[in-house]
Amino acid sequence: MTLDTRLYTEGRDKREDCVMPKRAVRLKDRGERFGDRLARLRKAAGFSQRELAAELGISHRMVAYYEGETEHPPTHLLPALAKALGVSADQLLGVEQVKANGRVRDTRLWRRFSQMEKLPPAERKPIVQVIDAFLKGKKAGGE
Helix, strand or coil, rough: HHHHHHHCCCCCCHHHHHHHCCCCCCCCCCCCCHHHHHHHHHHHHHCCCHHHHHHHHHCEEEEEEEHHCCCCCCHHHHHHHHHHHHHHHHHHHHCCCCCCCCCCCCCHHHHHHHHHHHHCCCHHHHHHHHHCCCCCHHHHCCC
16 A cells, blocks of 8 residues: 555545535525415415315324424425415425415415316306305495
């Protein structure tokens, strides 16, 4: 063994030299934890914890855990979470701000309308008639 090689290998584990040190990736700090952001976005989308859990195919206890107990977002669920909440994954993670469009929309109502659109026309017709009658009564009442 030559002098150069001996100095290099003495007291060192060769595996340590091959591994790059971990570097902490810091997201822009907005002062909001992931769980708080998830809860805020869930409520803005009109979901209860149980409804969001059903949408994602997980238990409501897992949603509660993600909102309160952990700082580590569920990477396997990020795409589904973002889609269900109507935001991008970057917005969900806090990399980008969630843009408010200025118009507040009742997402629960819109979700129900989208479910109603999937019904066959024969099943949809009585629902539309009830809505029309209700709206006509509101107009006649002066509201």
